[in-house]
Amino acid sequence: MLAVRIADLYKHSETHIGTTATVQGWVRTRRDSKAGISFVAITDGSCFDTIQAVVPNTLDNYESEVLKLTAGCSVEITGLVVASQGKGQSVEIQATALKVYGFVDDPDTYPISPKQHSFEYLRDVAHLRSRTNTFGAIGRVRHCLAMAVHRFFHEQGFLWIHTPIITGSDCEGAGQMFRVSTLDLANIPRTPDGKVDYTQDFFGRETNLTVSGQLNVETWCMALSKVYTFGPTFRAENSNTSRHLAEFWMIEPEIAFADLLADAKCAEELLKYMFRALLAERGDDMKFFAERIDKTCIDRLEKFVSADFAKMEYGDAIAALEDAVKKGVKFDYPVKWGIDMQSEHERWLTETYIGRPVAVMNYPRDIKAFYMRQNDDGKTVAAMDILAPGIGEIVGGSQREERLERLDSRMDEMGLHKADYWWYRDLRRYGTVPHAGFGLGFERAIIYATGMANIRDVIPFPRAPKTAQF
RNA sequence: UCCCCUGUAGCUCAAUUGGUAGAGCGGGCGGCUGUUAACCGCCAGGUUACUGGUUCAAGUCCAGUCGGGGGAGCCA
Numbered sequence: 001m002l003a004v005r006i007a008d009l010y011k012h013s014e015t016h017i018g019t020t021a022t023v024q025g026w027v028r029t030r031r032d033s034k035a036g037i038s039f040v041a042i043t044d045g046s047c048f049d050t051i052q053a054v055v056p057n058t059l060d061n062y063e064s065e066v067l068k069l070t071a072g073c074s075v076e077i078t079g080l081v082v083a084s085q086g087k088g089q090s091v092e093i094q095a096t097a098l099k100v101y102g103f104v105d106d107p108d109t110y111p112i113s114p115k116q117h118s119f120e121y122l123r124d125v126a127h128l129r130s131r132t133n134t135f136g137a138i139g140r141v142r143h144c145l146a147m148a149v150h151r152f153f154h155e156q157g158f159l160w161i162h163t164p165i166i167t168g169s170d171c172e173g174a175g176q177m178f179r180v181s182t183l184d185l186a187n188i189p190r191t192p193d194g195k196v197d198y199t200q201d202f203f204g205r206e207t208n209l210t211v212s213g214q215l216n217v218e219t220w221c222m223a224l225s226k227v228y229t230f231g232p233t234f235r236a237e238n239s240n241t242s243r244h245l246a247e248f249w250m251i252e253p254e255i256a257f258a259d260l261l262a263d264a265k266c267a268e269e270l271l272k273y274m275f276r277a278l279l280a281e282r283g284d285d286m287k288f289f290a291e292r293i294d295k296t297c298i299d300r301l302e303k304f305v306s307a308d309f310a311k312m313e314y315g316d317a318i319a320a321l322e323d324a325v326k327k328g329v330k331f332d333y334p335v336k337w338g339i340d341m342q343s344e345h346e347r348w349l350t351e352t353y354i355g356r357p358v359a360v361m362n363y364p365r366d367i368k369a370f371y372m373r374q375n376d377d378g379k380t381v382a383a384m385d386i387l388a389p390g391i392g393e394i395v396g397g398s399q400r401e402e403r404l405e406r407l408d409s410r411m412d413e414m415g416l417h418k419a420d421y422w423w424y425r426d427l428r429r430y431g432t433v434p435h436a437g438f439g440l441g442f443e444r445a446i447i448y449a450t451g452m453a454n455i456r457d458v459i460p461f462p463r464a465p466k467t468a469q470f
Numbered sequence: 471u472c473c474c475c476u477g478u479a480g481c482u483c484a485a486u487u488g489g490u491a492g493a494g495c496g497g498g499c500g501g502c503u504g505u506u507a508a509c510c511g512c513c514a515g516g517u518u519a520c521u522g523g524u525u526c527a528a529g530u531c532c533a534g535u536c537g538g539g540g541g542a543g544c545c546a
Contacts, residue, residue, distance in 0.1 A: 031505050039505050052506075070497080086504050108497040108515085109480050114507075115495045117481060120538060175545065212546090237544055238471060250546060332542090343542075396546065441546030454539090455546095466537090 003076065007046035013081075013091045021093065022078040023051055026131060029114055030069045038066055040098075042075060045136055048284035052084065052092040053077045065100050070107035071114055072131065075100055119457045126461055126470045134293070137285035138458055141278065141450060145442070148277035149230060149251055152270055158226040158253060163213035165232065168205055169420070176236035177208035178246075209234035213252050214437060215371075215424055218400065221254035221435055222427050228253035230442075238465050242454040243391060245443060247463035254437035260373075260382040260399040263436035264359045267386060267395050268309040270440065271357075275301045278449055286450075294451020301449060303356065310358040314380065317360050320353055321345055340367040343392055350387040357388040359395075370410050371424075372398040373434075384438070388448050397438020404428035 003024040009016055025044035032038045036057045041050040055066050055077075069075070079095040086092075104110045111125040112132060122129040129135045150160065166180050182202040183189065189197040198206045210216075213229035220227045233250040253266060279286065279301055290298045312320075321335040333342045341349075350358050361384040365374060372381035386395035401407045407428055411418055418425060446458040456462035461470045 029506075031503090031508065033503055033505055034501085035504065037504070041506075050506095054504075084504090086506070088506050106480095106497090110496085111480075113481060113496045115481065116507090121481070123538090233546080235545075239544060240471090241542085241544095242540080244545070248546065252546095391546095393546065439546055444546060 005046040006042075006044050006049070006051045009051060009081065009091065010047060010049060016081040017083055017091060019081055020078065020096075021081050022076060023053075023093065024076045025051075025074070027069050027071055027073045027075060029071065030066075032067065038062075038069075040066070040069060040075070040077070040095075042077065043131075043136070045130075045139070048133070048137060048140075048288055049089070052086075052089050053079065053095045053098070054092055055095040055098055059095065059098060061098065061100075066098055068103065069100070070104050070110065072104040072107075072110050072112060072128075073100060074102045119454060123456060123462070123467075130460070133288060134457075137282075137288050138446070138450070138452070139460070140285050141282055141446060142442075142458070144278055144282050145274050145446060145449070146230070148274045149270070149442075151277070152273040153226075153228050153253065156226065158228050159220075159224050161213075161217050161220045161224075161227045161229055163210070163216040163229045163231070165210055165234075166203075166207050167210045167216075168203060168207050169215065175211050176238075177211055178234050178236045180207045180209060211235055212250070212439065214254065214439070217252060217254045217437070218435070219423070219427060221256050221437070222431070222433070225256040226253070240465055242456075243444065243447070245455055245459065245462055245464055248455075248459070249442035251440040251442060252437060254435060256433050256435045258399070258436040259434060260361060260384055260397075260436055263397050263399060263438055264309070264311065264361065264384050264386075267359070267384075267397060267438050267440065271386075271395075271445065272305045274445065275449060276305050279305070289450045289452075297449065297451040300451075307356065309386075310354045310356060312354075312358060312360055314360055314363045317341070317349055321348065324348065324353070338364050338366070346385075346387045346392050347389075350392075351389040355389075357386055357394070359384050359386045365410075368398070370414050370416060371400050371407070373401045374406055374410065382436070388444075390451075391444050391448055394444045394448060395438050395440050397436065399434065399436040402428060402432045402434050404432070 003022045004016070006023055006025065009021065009023065023042065023044065025042040028041045028043055028050050030038055030040050038055045040053045040055055042053065043050045055062065059066060076099040077093060077095050078097040079093040081091055082094055084090060084092040112128050117132070122132065122135070130139060153160065183200065189200045191197045198204070210233060212233060213231065217227055217229045229252045231249065232247055234247055236246065237244070255262065255266060279298070286298050315337065318335060318337050325331065325335055329348065331344050333344065335345065350356070362375060362380045363383045364379060365381045368381050368383045372383050374381055382399035384397050385393050388394045401410065404425065407425065408418060411421070443455050443458050446452070447455055450458065452458050456464060
């Protein structure tokens with residue numbers, strides 16, 4: 001008999017009640033009743049809830065196997081689906097057969113007990129933490145949000161471009177990169193002047209893991225108009241915080257013929273689309289997050305999807321901060337036009353001053369990347385950051401500099417070698433158009449949506465400094 | 471990388487001014503029960519991260535090492 005997913009059993013319970021069904025999964029709890037039955041709750045990950053099987057002691061393997069079930073055992077249960085006689089669940093299965101696929105070796109030391117574990121501890125047993133309520137929910141939420149991202153862009157006419165993970169350009173400039181090499185570390189080939197001879201390396205040149213798909217995806221934007229990347233991204237920064245990973249997933253749309261406002265609008269619509277999908281499709285998991293992780297998370301998302309985005313000019317943001325200082329708010333770092341805002345400033349803006357996510361636009365050119373479009377005021381570039389309470393920067397984007405002379409002059413000012421960017425510059429030589437894009441950190445969106453405190457707990461296997469087990 | 475905090479049973483945590491290690495959960499056995507964070511009784515389980523020091527005495531104080539967490543920087 002084909003097994004039914006527990007989610008389907010609950011979703012279509014009225015059609016299943018009165019029929020015989022088979023479910024397959026892992027035991028969460030077993031409770032015995034001397035009325036001659038045991039209650040076995042099992043989960044298959046298809047939804048938050050477990051299904052309760054009522055197992056009678058008349059089964060052949062009741063003494064030999066059922067009474068030995070502990071958390072984590074894998075089973076297949078067949079029986080009649082009925083409306084539950086007890087409280088706590090709508091339907092249950094009156095088991096007529098229970099097959100054990102695998103017992104838990106030494107239940108005393110099985111790392112996942114039904115009680116509460118700390119997230120720090122669960123990171124040490126990451127191969128098993130997927131069996132907990134929280135990480136099961138995280139897995140379903142990740143999937144829901146990822147599918148929503150693709151649906152949103154597809155419906156808007158964007159094409160998903162698979163930009164490379166290994167990059168040969170040493171000019172991405174968004175942070176420290178991981179080197180990709182097959183050279184023998186114990187015997188590195190050298191050039192006559194003592195440098196590493198990368199011509200002998202696998203690619204015949206120095207290569208790294210990508211820190212952003214942006215430069216590559218811009219080339220496809222200049223042909224397919226509306227494109228995006230969604231894939232893993234790598235930063236070799238020695239960042240040890242609850243908001244940084246060495247390997248994370250990033251969503252980077254690039255829109256031809258778009259300006260900064262259209263860019264911000266796209267980011268707003270994307271985030272709203274994602275969170276609407278989450279509220280609609282994962283009510284069970286969000287209810288759990290609201291009960292156990294962050295009471296305000298559902299309320300926060302509902303407000304987010306129904307309210308217009310707050311927007312403010314960088315200059316106005318600085319003015320608001322300066323005004324706050326005059327009124328007695330204390331910051332560790334001074335505020336004045338031209339600074340790259342510190343975390344404390346961003347947090348105050350989004351958490352205290354605005355009280356929800358805010359898009360800050362048109363930053364001073366001197367603190368932003370070379371490819372951002374220079375504004376007419378000669379002081380700012382068309383950059384925008386979206387700041388969210390509890391996270392800080394969740395989106396960073398800009399309108400790109402499409403004028404070759406302006407791009408070149410900026411690169412000269414910043415001491416960049418134009419030859420290294422030859423193909424990027426070619427885009428400005430051959431049919432250039434205004435365009436804009438942004439980067440959305442997938443895990444940061446999940447943190448915001450669920451209220452989870454640490455980014456290492458919203459990705460299956462976190463990669464961070466000194467952390468690459470599993 | 472810097473600053474602060476922290477490391478005790480399989481897990482979550484106690485242990486007063488330094489006085490010789492305890493509870494809940496989980497596990498085993500038994501009792502009770504259409505149970506559901508079940509409940510009740512009994513049992514097992516510890517080189518208090520590691521190394522050294524101070525002291526009559528160290529889980530507790532000091533130094534170092536390693537691990538973890540929070541904050542900062544970098545950013546998504």
